[in-house]
Amino acid sequence: MSVGEKIIQINIEEQMKSAYIDYSMSVIVSRALPDVRDGLKPVHRRVLYGMNELGVFSNRAYKKSARIVGEVLGKYHPHGDSSVYYAMVRMAQNWSLRYPLIDGQGNYGSVDGDSPAAMRYTEARLAKIAEVTLSDLDKNTVDFQPNFDESLGEPTVLPTRIPTLLINGASGIAVGMATNMPPHNLTDVIKATKAYISNNDISIEELIDIVKAPDFPTGGIIYGTEGAKEAFRTGRGKVVMRSKSHIELSSNGREKIIITEIPYLVNKAELIMKVAELVNEKKVDGISNINDESDRNGMRIVIDVKKDAISNVVLNKLYKFTPLQSSFSINNIALVKGRPKLLNLHELISNFVDHRHEVVTRRTQFELEQAEKKAHILKGLIVAIDHLDQVIKLIRGSKTPQEAKDGLISNFELDELQAKAILDMRLQKLTGLERDKLFASYEEISKLIDSLKEILASKEIRMGIICDELDEANTTFGDERKSEIVLSSSEFNPEDFYADDEMVITISKMGYIKRTPLVDFRTQSRGGVGSKGSSTRDEDHIEHMFVCTMHNTILLFTQGGRCHWLKVYEIPEGTKASKGRAIQNVINIESNDPIKAYINVKTLKDEDYINNHFIVMCTKQGVIKKTSLEAYSRPRQNGVNAISIRENDELLEARLTNGSDDIMMAVRTGKAIRFNETKLRSMGRTASGVRGITLGENNDQVVGMICVSPDSNENILVVSESGYGKVSKLEDYRITNRGGKGVKTLNVTDKTGVLVAIKSTIDSDDLMILTSAGVAIRLPISDIRITGRNAQGVKLINLRNEDSIASVDVVPSSEVEEELKENNDEATSIAGAALIEETVIETSEVEDISSDNNIEIVDDAEVIEETNVVETPEEEDDSSDNNDEDNSINGQQTLDFGF
Structure with a gap:
């Protein structure tokens, strides 16, 4: 160590950090x-x-x-x-x-x-x-x-x-x-830049309409624009590029694939070698030869296709396995004021315009300064010419140039620059022509100064200059796009391929799902025995059934409280008697978590709609919860948690509301509660909810929930386990607070069985009932009389053996086809004569019959028994109802009703 030097102790970690930064x-x-x-x-x-x-x-x-x-x-x-x-x-x-x-x-x-x-x-x-x-x-x-x-x-x-x-x-x-x-x-970029200059608040979507996608120097095809749009919006995305090709027919009748443009940054020689390797390794069949015929006139790669091969199939394989289709990952990071920043299209254009505006401003200021300097000199020369004799006399009488300069400054109020210019002026400037030019130059420079000052005073004028210079550059260098834009298959809206027809969606207990056109269902009268509607396994039965259209989105809620999304057109179509497809093959759902509820929505993209609607859910143990629809508007492949289910409980229903509906919940013991939705505050998506109704004894549980508008003309339909049901008015149920025990909605007896369903209806609706055996019936709601809350109701379907109600749903009524009308008239006349040939088919046998056999199930045309309505003492919170009874219906009609 030299004299005077010393060692300074430093922290190596801090030194490494500082040096690396x-x-x-x-x-x-x-x-x-x-x-x-x-x-x-x-x-x-x-x-x-x-x-x-x-x-x-x-x-x-x-x-x-x-x-x-x-x-x-x-x-x-x-x-x-x-x-x-x-x-x-x-x-x-x-x-x-x-x-x-x-x-x-x-x-x-x-x-x-x-x-x-x-x-x-x-x-x-x-x-x-x-x-x-x-x-x-x-x-x-x-x-x-x-x-x-x-x-x-x-x-x-x-x-x-x-x-x-x-x-x-x-x-x-x-x-x-x-x-x-x-x-x-x-050209596209200049148009977008000018659009931004015209409107600084222009949206990215409007800019995307002008700059639709990148334009690569090697041409090719941009396959799909979603990746480019995402990059324009966020600064990151991926663009899929394909080579440009066509099919030619050679002289021997065989097809050739001609590649004329390849994706950006793809090495042509390596591309050809890759194709040759795939052919040699037998990974791509159908190619007999590949040759590069490119020259100074352009690119031309010729792929000979074998006689028995299909050119388009070969080309698609090449897209899959070779760089003939490749991607360009966009990452728009650039330095903004010396700092790296991820930029979208709007920011890229705005930063350029800001820079260009500064350049024009500084250039104008510079030109103004130069013009003012020139005008200042010209002004001094004009003063000299106006006093030419005095100036000449002063100069001739001066002993030195400095004396002459000082004399000019003092006698004619000039500065040093003007005096120097006068002394440097050539004698030819004194001629008449040159004098006229001098005055013209001063007038011209004065106009230029005024123009430059006007530019500096107006940002609008400066922006106009930028646009003019952009137009000039576009005229000189602008050209057509080299890369063609083609929409990918994923960017076609699948809804465009399906008519928005009404469909019936069915989900079985074991998780089989299908969709069937609603027009395939036919109408019967109350009390019929139904017809075989769906083939199921012996231990399976239909559990859910609802009507929607092909373009709707279905929100499926599982027993464990998860929400899944499914477009109706994604559901496999099945015949009336088919089993459908396992729902695990349609959506990513666990086998031990069955679907318990659904919500049918028109769209999840309308911000106003999803922010002003809510999903109300209830569980079997009486828990209820309300959450904004917006929380469920972003579909995920594996679904999301919709509600936290407590121990020994499960999700039962989920309904869509507008924030001011009345909610009704019914329990097995025949009671129902009605309260307004405003009594229920909105919660987060994963909340567990609050008490909606207090359950009775003997393993009581909630069987259903409905949400109706307080001003609606809807009535309340309840159905019991043994096939009894009735319709009562909404106003029969007074509004209370949530959490109460409720009032009686059905007189539950051994004959009726426990309550199994509660629905809201109007007179024009149809009622569809499915039994555990897979038998279905569809009948008009108008056939069921409106009775009081305390009635037992009437028999809606005759159940065989140990069969019971499995699912109940209300569907809109549909017009009956001409063929159906003819069959209806014929069946009515036969029933009126009280003669119908009995065909006995056991339920187990019916389930094994193929839908191709088209066998009609016919039972005795019996007259529906009258049900005597018996009043029972009201329990707490109940109000009394009048005795009522239902008239029997004669002339029973039984039609083919397929499900």
Whole structure:
């Protein structure tokens, strides 16, 4: 250690952190990322500026690349010569840049991946479009900074007139981040920029309508636009690219696949080798030969297809296994005010316009200063000419130039610059013609000064100048798109392929689901025995049935409290007697978590709709919960938790409400409670809920919940386990607070069995009932008389043996077909004669009959027994009802009702 030196103890961890941060920031700011204003990295900017200083313009002779590289290395970019040369080479390759900035002469490589010749062999000059990026550089439009040795200055950014970052893109890997920006069409970008200038609040969607997708220099096909739109919106996305191809027929009658354009950044030679490898490895069949016939006129890759092969099948396999289809991952990171930032399309354009506005402002200010200096000199010359004799006399009488200058300043109120200009003025300026020119020049410069001041005073005028310069650039360099845009199959709306027809959705106890057109169902009268509607296993039965349309979205709620989404057209269609498909094969649902409830919504994309509607759920133990529909508007493949289910409980119902409906809950013992939805506060998606009704004894549980508008004309339908049911008015149930025991809704006896369902109906509805054996019946609600709350009801369906009600649903009535009307008249006449031939078919036998046999199930046309309504004493909270009885229906009709 030398004398006077000492060792300073430092923390190596802190030193490593500091050194690494300095290094990473140097890479980010000074090497890898482009500036959002001119779209250039430092090396590219220095190459263009160096060529500008050398005077290698587009209208001059080429210069050796080594000379240009030496200029840049020696003055601005103290790094390896290869880094500068290869950056310059890339700016000259028309398959790398959409609009090359350098005009190269010599071997600059090829799309096959060939390396360029050494820089001593190649020559270059600025492309004309590069001169547009450098224009006005000498008018104080941008800031300059010292070069690496502070001997010269270099621009911190170029005053480009066109959005270079968007039209040419950029790629680079920094420390901890990277950028990968695709090129775009100049005409599209300029149109979008002008649209932004016209309306700074323009939405990204409106900009996307102008700049629909990237435009690659190698052409090809952009397969689908969703990835590009996502990148325009967020700054990140993925664009799928395909080669452009067509099928030709050779002279021997065999087909050929001709590839004329390939995806961006794909090496053509490696592509051909990849195809050959796949053919040799037997991974792609149907190809007999592949040949590269590309020349200076364009690309042409010829793939000969075997005689027995299908060209389109072969091409699709090549798309799958080779770079003929590849993707470009977009990551729009650029430097904004020296900091890296992820940018969307709106931000990219706005930053360029802000930069361009600053350039125009500084250029105008510079021109104004120069014009004012010139006008000042002209004004002094005019003063001299107006007093020409005195000026000449003063000059001739002065012993020295300084004395003459001082005399001019003192006698004619001139400054030093004006006096110097007068002394430097040539004698020819004193002629009459030159004097006239002098006055004209002063008048012209005065007008220019007024114009420049007007520009500086109005931002609108400055923006108009920017638009005019963009139009000029578009006229000079604008061209048609090279990359064709084709929508991918995933971007076609599946709803466009399906009519919005009404469908009946059925879900069985064991989890089989299907959809069947509603028109396949036929109507019977009350008390019929129904017809075989769905083939199920012996231990299975239909549990859910509801009506919707093909374009609807179904929210499925499982017993365990999870919500799944399913489009109706995604549900497999089945015949009336088919079992359907296991729901696990349709949605991602666990086998031990069956579907318990559903909600049918028209759309989940209407913000106003989803924010003003709610989902109300109840469980078997009387828990109820309300959550905004918005919480369920973002479908997920595996579903989401809809409610936290407590121990020994399960989800029973889920209903869609508008925030002001009345809610009714019914229990097995025949009681129901009614309270307004406003008594129930909205909760989060995973909340467990609050008490909705107090259960009775003897294992009581909730059997159903309905939500009705307080002003609706809907009635309340209840159905018992043994097939009894009745309709009563909504106003018969008084409104109470939630959590009470409720009032009687059905007189439960051994004959009726416990309550199994509660529904809201109108007279024009039909009632559909399914039994555990899979037998279905559909009858008009209008056939059921309206009775009081305390009645037992009437028999809705005759149950065989130990059969019981499995599912009850209310569906809209439909018009009966002409064929149905004829059958209905015929059946009515037969029933009126009280003679119908009895066909006895056991339930177990019916379940084994194929739907193809089309066998009609017919039972005795018995007269439905009268049900005597017996009043019972009211329990707490109940109000008395009048005795009522239901009239029997004679002339029973039984029609073929398929399910």
